[in-house]
Amino acid sequence: MPGTDGVDRRGLLKIAGGSLAALGLTAAGCGGGSGSADGTVTLRYAWWGSEDRAKRINETIALFEKKHPKIKVKTDFQPYLDFWKKFNTQASGGNPPDVFQNAIGFLRKYDAKNVLLDLNQQVKAGNLSMGNFRAGLEKFGEVDGKLLGVPVGSNSMALVIDKKVFARAGVTPEPGWTWDDFHRAMRTIRQTQGRAGDTGYYGVMYLYDLYLRQQGKAFFTEDGLGFTEADLTDWWTTGYEGVKAGVYADPKKIAQVKPKSGVTAEIGACEFTWDNFTVRYSSEGTSDYGLAPIPTTDGRKTGQYLGSLMLSASRRTKHPEEAAQFIDFMVHDPEVGRIMGYDRGVLTTTEQYAAFEPADDVNKEIAAYEKRLVDSGVLEKITPHPAGADVAESAFLRIAEEMAMGKRSVGDAVEQFFTESKTALGA
The missing domain is CATH 3.40.190.10 (Periplasmic binding protein-like II)
Structure with missing residues (x-):
């Protein structure tokens, strides 16, 4: 948001x-x-x-x-x-x-x-x-x-990248790249640049919403959650294993540099956020930053909306x-x-x-990014947000961080999130 x-x-x-x-x-x-x-x-x-x-x-x-x-x-x-x-x-x-x-x-x-x-x-x-x-x-x-x-x-959601790091690693994100391509690229960056690939994609609720929408689901329905505990277990398991392997940034290091971004602090090479936040990176950091497309499940559907x-x-x-x-x-x-x-x-x-x-x-790139989304025809309607959605989002971020830090197992994290969200959403 x-x-x-x-x-x-x-x-x-x-x-x-x-x-x-x-x-x-x-x-x-x-x-x-x-x-x-x-x-x-x-x-x-x-x-x-x-x-x-x-x-x-x-x-x-x-x-x-x-x-x-x-x-x-x-x-x-x-x-x-x-x-x-x-x-x-x-x-x-x-x-x-x-x-x-x-x-x-x-x-x-x-x-x-x-x-x-x-x-x-x-x-x-x-x-x-x-x-x-x-x-x-x-x-x-x-x-x-x-x-x-x-x-x-x-x-719209986008992947903000450190262009210099991606170029040195030989990684070029292109429209239609898949989640397998994304995870492989993150491993390549870690292996060749000695830096984590991503700063913590697994805790971004709006990104997980896009991933679900690519599969015909959604984070929210009009009156509750639109996915299962098994869905979230898969998502958070991949994230947790990546953190342990150093492919995704150590959340403790990310917390230490806040409010500065983990990308401009040179902890990770990219992170998912809203496209118009790109201005922030240019003012904070010393590298060149740009917008890359959202990974897909099928090479086409991004699940994105404005x-x-x-x-x-x-x-x-x-x-x-x-x-x-x-x-x-x-x-x-x-x-x-x-x-x-x-x-x-x-x-x-x-x-x-x-x-x-x-x-x-920077602003030219933001405008061009959204124009490509509109022209490509991938944009969809936004997922409905029920009353209590803000509380569920807060819980998602907090519990994902606790899981990544090893304070909760993946299973316990998933159970805790569903417990808190159902209370917040009145389900």
Whole structure:
């Protein structure tokens, strides 16, 4: 899932999932925002991210207020963990922001807590357009017929590689390579370069989802898990054996260098992550980094989809029309696209995508990677995420790490994951 800005996934998911589960929200109550005697409306807009993202977003807000003088926007941004802490407090008190940054893993949970506004009515009223989205992204924020989020940037899973290490090892990942090819390549890197191949693929939930989708399954169904204990046993056994053989990085070493990547710390030669995170590697490390394709089971099916950060509105807002107009502006206005660039992923609407021309090599490669995915026809619909998905993801990462460190056997790890996930998902 995009947008964590390098924050440790285990910590942030624990906080987001645990506190949300305790909200117990109802639909009644007051809304956010305010109005004035002269008809001016004030919206509260909150997001997570870095100072650079805040600077860009503040520029877009100034542009919006200039074009909509009767709507003022009060902003609030935090690092990821702090964002969710504050948001949960506001939501439990019945006063969440009018508009806020959101992600796929939280849609069903927030919807079940009556936090999210169904934006379909605003689309029908002409305050929000869901036209001109790339590659079917207009469907990304839909849950059970309700429009709960509007995408602002797209990304997809990819393999970030240290190009120099791969070149010295004579390994060239190409579209259609298989998992057998991947594991063989990792062994070659270990044998020829004295460095682990991968930093810990076995603990990446979104990658395991793709592996399952390649076989006609999925990590999640609409109301639970879409795979068996035997499936996970096979996946984690391969990972554990690779760690013990030194083909995959020692998780203790990876933990020691956090928040820096194990790739830029030169512990491993590659790792699976979201394509738009590639910018991070170039700023952290001293080598050349690039994007390689996802391995397949059959030489064709990758199981991939375009993911996205999105904008959602509060069900409690007193100004649903203005909130929808604000979201519409942020996803369609060409100048907003030029200002934001690929900060939150490749721009989702055709107006903004055409308006921004990446000048640096990293962003050009991200755009080219997603274009290849779209043109190749391999993209599918995203797997549904049931309420509690964030807790299951956190458990997957934590327990995989414990297994890799030898704190749990593979069998015990699998059993523990299913126990925790079934509780989180209400199964």
